Amino acid sequence: MKSEYDVLIIGGGPGGALAAKTCAEKGLSVCIVEKRPAIGTPVRCAEGIGEDLIGEFFDKIDPKWISAKIKGAKLISPDGSSFYLNPEMAGNEVGYVLDRKFFDRDLVWQAVEAGAECYVKARAVDAILENGVVKGAVIEHFGILKDVRASIVIAADGVESKFAKYCGIDTTVPLRELETCAQYLMTDIDIEPGITAFYVGREICPEGYIWIFPKGDRTANVGIGISGTQSKDGSRAKDYLDKFVSRNFPEGKIIELIVGGVSVCEPLECTVADNLIIVGDAARLSDPITGGGIYNAMYTGRLAGQVAAESIRSGDCSKKALMKYETTWRSSKMGKALDRNYQIKEIFVKLSDKQLDSILTSVSNIVMKDFSTLTLIKEIIKLNPKLIKELSGLRKYFE
Amino acid sequence: MIKVRREVCGYCGACVSVCPEGAIELIDAYLSVDNENCKLCKICVRVCPLGALEVSDEE
Ligand SMILES: Cc1cc2nc3c(=O)[nH]c(=O)nc-3n(C[C@H](O)[C@H](O)[C@H](O)COP(=O)(O)OP(=O)(O)OC[C@H]3O[C@@H](n4cnc5c(N)ncnc54)[C@H](O)[C@@H]3O)c2cc1C
Ligand code: SF4
Ligand code: SF4
Numbered sequence: 246m247k248s249e250y251d252v253l254i255i256g257g258g259p260g261g262a263l264a265a266k267t268c269a270e271k272g273l274s275v276c277i278v279e280k281r282p283a284i285g286t287p288v289r290c291a292e293g294i295g296e297d298l299i300g301e302f303f304d305k306i307d308p309k310w311i312s313a314k315i316k317g318a319k320l321i322s323p324d325g326s327s328f329y330l331n332p333e334m335a336g337n338e339v340g341y342v343l344d345r346k347f348f349d350r351d352l353v354w355q356a357v358e359a360g361a362e363c364y365v366k367a368r369a370v371d372a373i374l375e376n377g378v379v380k381g382a383v384i385e386h387f388g389i390l391k392d393v394r395a396s397i398v399i400a401a402d403g404v405e406s407k408f409a410k411y412c413g414i415d416t417t418v419p420l421r422e423l424e425t426c427a428q429y430l431m432t433d434i435d436i437e438p439g440i441t442a443f444y445v446g447r448e449i450c451p452e453g454y455i456w457i458f459p460k461g462d463r464t465a466n467v468g469i470g471i472s473g474t475q476s477k478d479g480s481r482a483k484d485y486l487d488k489f490v491s492r493n494f495p496e497g498k499i500i501e502l503i504v505g506g507v508s509v510c511e512p513l514e515c516t517v518a519d520n521l522i523i524v525g526d527a528a529r530l531s532d533p534i535t536g537g538g539i540y541n542a543m544y545t546g547r548l549a550g551q552v553a554a555e556s557i558r559s560g561d562c563s564k565k566a567l568m569k570y571e572t573t574w575r576s577s578k579m580g581k582a583l584d585r586n587y588q589i590k591e592i593f594v595k596l597s598d599k600q601l602d603s604i605l606t607s608v609s610n611i612v613m614k615d616f617s618t619l620t621l622i623k624e625i626i627k628l629n630p631k632l633i634k635e636l637s638g639l640r641k642y643f644e
Numbered sequence: 645m646i647k648v649r650r651e652v653c654g655y656c657g658a659c660v661s662v663c664p665e666g667a668i669e670l671i672d673a674y675l676s677v678d679n680e681n682c683k684l685c686k687i688c689v690r691v692c693p694l695g696a697l698e699v700s701d702e703e
Binding site for chain 2: 280281404406418420426474478502503504
């Protein structure tokens with residue numbers, strides 16, 4: 246590890262990897278520090294991603310990244326009735342369940358191939374600050390502390406998001422907006438191949454949802470997220486999951502336990518500072534409705550790399566120069582979806598099971614033009630004009 | 645003080661993200677709480693998906 250780089254990246258998840266790859270391709274000297282001993286493990290994810298979203302980054306999808314191809318989704322309402330969401334082009338792929346152990350590793354591998362350096366067991370323990378401005382990070386690498394300076398630091402340290410804290414930016418997620426999650430990788434269970442299933446309802450998963458994401462033949466990620474404020478002794482995420490599993494898959498075998506937190510709050514007020522860019526989960530950019538954040542991390546990672554390269558070339562890495570990153574993602578499709586989905590989430594978490602039942606009944610027969618939460622929400626709002634007064638307040642987001 | 649039940653913790657970092665004091669640190673599979681900076685708000689105790697954190701009287 247050198248003591249100086251153009252760009253230092255904290256965290257080797259999808260956000261950090263795309264940032265590093267982009268910087269390296271633009272000819273910058275760049276280094277990723279990842280505190281874990283291995284990239285991509287343990288997995289903290291249900292691994293679902295839309296086909297169009299992942300397609301934005303690659304001409305060719307490596308088959309080993311994909312555990313299962315997804316052709317449709319099924320929603321199960323609190324009263325137990327279920328509905329299929331069928332894409333207009335039935336039979337086509339709408340998404341994938343990834344194998345992130347391979348996927349995340351390959352993303353970093355691509356960055357390294359492009360010329361980035363990567364160190365594992367290398368943890369940022371503090372920021373180097375001069376007159377309140379970030380100049381690099383103190384890295385603990387196999388127990389040895391080292392100052393690493395950089396023109397720009399990209400904080401891609403995921404849900405923990407401590408690096409920005411070291412720089413004086415409050416990244417704390419409010420308890421009610423942290424979905425606390427537990428997931429089993431299960432085998433020997435009866436699932437519908439190619440169909441992702443989503444269960445909602447206050448009784449089985451308050452202010453969250455249960456998912457079944459197929460990983461292959463008779464095997465799936467079965468998980469739950471509930472709001473932090475709903476989590477108490479005896480009714481934690483794992484307790485709800487165990488209840489669900491014993492009711493639905495009593496014979497299933499659990500071969501992996503995954504736990505984690507997903508933020509469903511608004512993004513950080515500002516995701517740049519002098520010499521600092523914050524990307525992905527660290528910037529609180531996971532989707533407030535679905536909790537999905539792989540794409541958002543990759544998108545903002547790549548954008549951060551582009552803006553970093555421009556700023557370094559022009560010799561100005563001030564907050565003002567880096568604001569281009571902030572304004573670009575906020576006005577992007579992703580940024581607008583985050584804003585809209587946050588407002589929608591705020592309404593949905595308050596719905597009773599009865600209201601959820603009737604909403605889901607209303608969309609039971611729709612055929613979706615394109616397969617996305619956005620299209621689904623649009624339909625819900627169209628079909629339930631009077632059902633919930635508040636929903637009409639959302640109309641402006643769709644005009 | 646906040647005590648980590650290491651036999652239960654799944655080292656996921658959910659508690660780290662909600663601690664207002666930045667008092668929790670996760671290194672691989674080892675979670676530690678800096679009890680000097682902890683304000684005993686118990687938010688971390690609430691959020692843990694496994695129930696691995698508890699308030700203890702021990703010093
Ligand atoms: C249970 C669960 C299910 C999910 N399901 C989905 C899903 O189906 N689809 C989807 O799109 N998203 C899902 N997500 C969200 C998704 O996992 C994240 O949004 C995504 O991983 C964010 O990428 P990232 O690069 O920002 O952060 P991460 O992938 O979290 O990477 C951050 C990296 O930084 C490292 N790091 C942290 N601190 C330091 C430090 N101080 N020094 C060095 N390294 C550090 C970490 O070890 C980690 O490797 C899920 C999340 C959870 C918890
Ligand atoms: S939230 Fe619980 S399981 Fe996760 S790291 Fe904290 S104590 Fe461990
Ligand atoms: S009790 Fe509060 S301050 Fe103390 S470690 Fe937990 S969340 Fe942080």
